[in-house]
Amino acid sequence: MKSRTFKILYIGFLMFNLPLLAQNTNQTIAEKLGYPADAKLLIIHADDAGVSHSENMATIKGMENGIVNSSSIMVPCPWFPEIAEYARENSEEKDFGLHLTITSEWKDYKWGSSHSNTEVPSLINDYGYFYPLVDSVVVHANAADVEKEIIWQIEKALMFGIDVTHLDAHMGAVMSTPEFLEIYIRKGRKYRVPVLLSREIESFNQVQSKMELTSKDVIVDNVYQVNPDSFKSGMEAYYTDVLNNLEPGLSCILIHLATNNDEMKAVTKEHPDWGSEWRQNDLDFFTSDKARELIEKNNIIMVTWRELRDKIVRAD
Numbered sequence: 001m002k003s004r005t006f007k008i009l010y011i012g013f014l015m016f017n018l019p020l021l022a023q024n025t026n027q028t029i030a031e032k033l034g035y036p037a038d039a040k041l042l043i044i045h046a047d048d049a050g051v052s053h054s055e056n057m058a059t060i061k062g063m064e065n066g067i068v069n070s071s072s073i074m075v076p077c078p079w080f081p082e083i084a085e086y087a088r089e090n091s092e093e094k095d096f097g098l099h100l101t102i103t104s105e106w107k108d109y110k111w112g113s114s115h116s117n118t119e120v121p122s123l124i125n126d127y128g129y130f131y132p133l134v135d136s137v138v139v140h141a142n143a144a145d146v147e148k149e150i151i152w153q154i155e156k157a158l159m160f161g162i163d164v165t166h167l168d169a170h171m172g173a174v175m176s177t178p179e180f181l182e183i184y185i186r187k188g189r190k191y192r193v194p195v196l197l198s199r200e201i202e203s204f205n206q207v208q209s210k211m212e213l214t215s216k217d218v219i220v221d222n223v224y225q226v227n228p229d230s231f232k233s234g235m236e237a238y239y240t241d242v243l244n245n246l247e248p249g250l251s252c253i254l255i256h257l258a259t260n261n262d263e264m265k266a267v268t269k270e271h272p273d274w275g276s277e278w279r280q281n282d283l284d285f286f287t288s289d290k291a292r293e294l295i296e297k298n299n300i301i302m303v304t305w306r307e308l309r310d311k312i313v314r315a316d
Contacts, residue, residue: 029308030248032312032315033303033308033311034311035301037248039248040246040247040249040251040299040301041249041251041300041301041302041303042246042251042252042253042302042303043069043070043251043252043302043304043305044067044068044253044255044286045068045069045070045168045252045254046059046063046068046255046256046257046282047099047170047255048074048256048257048258049071049073049096049099050074050075050078050079050082050084050099051074051077052077052109052263052264053082054259054261054263054264055079055256055264055279056079056082056083056086058257058258058259058279059071059083060086061283061287062255062257062286062287063094065287066283066287067286067292067295067302068255068286069095069302069303069304070096070165070166070304071095071096071097072096072098072099072166072168073098073099073157073162074170075098075101075114075153075156075157076104076114076130076153077101081160083096084157084160084161085160087161087162088163091161091162091163095165095306096163096164097165097167097168097193097305098153098157098162098164098166099168099169100150100167100168100169100170100184101114101153101170101173102123102141102170102173103130103133103171103173104129104132105132105271106132106268106269106271107269107270108266109266109267110127110129110130112124112130113130113149114149114152114153115156119145120145121145122141122145123137123140123141123146123149134172134173134176137173138177141180146180147183147187150187151187154187164191164193165193165194165304165305165309166188166193166195167184167187167188167191167193167196168196172201175201175203178203178207181204181207182210185197185207185213185217186211189216189217192314193313194217194218194305194308194309194312194313196220196223196252197218197219197220198220198223216312216313218250218308218312219250220250220251221249221251222246222247222249222250223251223252224242224252224253224254225254226238226239226278231273231278231281235278235281235282235285236281236290239285239286240294243294243298244294244298246298250303255286256274256279257283258283259279259280259283260277260279261276264276
């Protein structure tokens, strides 16, 4: 009798709540965060913190004096401890994730594993550093070593006291194959943080069908980044166009901040694309009054990865 009564009550509960459950399942990211369904949400995200002192200082400036509201840290890089300290001391106010790194692209400025080169040999070239190009990673790296290195970087960041808000991928290397992309997504799930995902990723559909992405997997609708042609024609014009034409949904603008000084010129030697001048231009625009005015004029709502983590990925 008790069992029958329970079943009747349970069926009644489902009949009453199914519309609500379906509604919650079909909610947009904006609605999950408490905004209208058609809201324009934006993360202005600075990559490469930890690369150099210049990168760190510019990133901090962009977050404190500009409209940059998120950044990600490269754990294997020489200036990691400096930005880790800042992230730890400002964990309640600033949004820092990890720029998972298995490449080392600059000519004379290099790094290797965050823990042990000998334990991830397929990631390390003959000179003892990560490979400079993603193509080389695809050819040489095995998934087991990629997974080890990702775990080491996350655990080291946590050991340094960083409140990790999300994961993303330096040069896209840790999502450059379906196997790597699956590992990347699974690590986000394990540590209960969103990972930067877009349907534009080459192997996204293949991995999605295999892994059955859920409502807690955050998919960014639009990812914007200056390319070399836009850099040559003017970065201010590019960003102005993006902000004036931003569509509803979740968008992310990926930028790289540094000052065009001797340190950064040496780091980016013989590499004008994403180089020292490029990074100074990013810093100048995203600390400008014009950038703030464009955000306000276009009714853009600034959101952070922490919000996505706490209100979606870690929501009960």
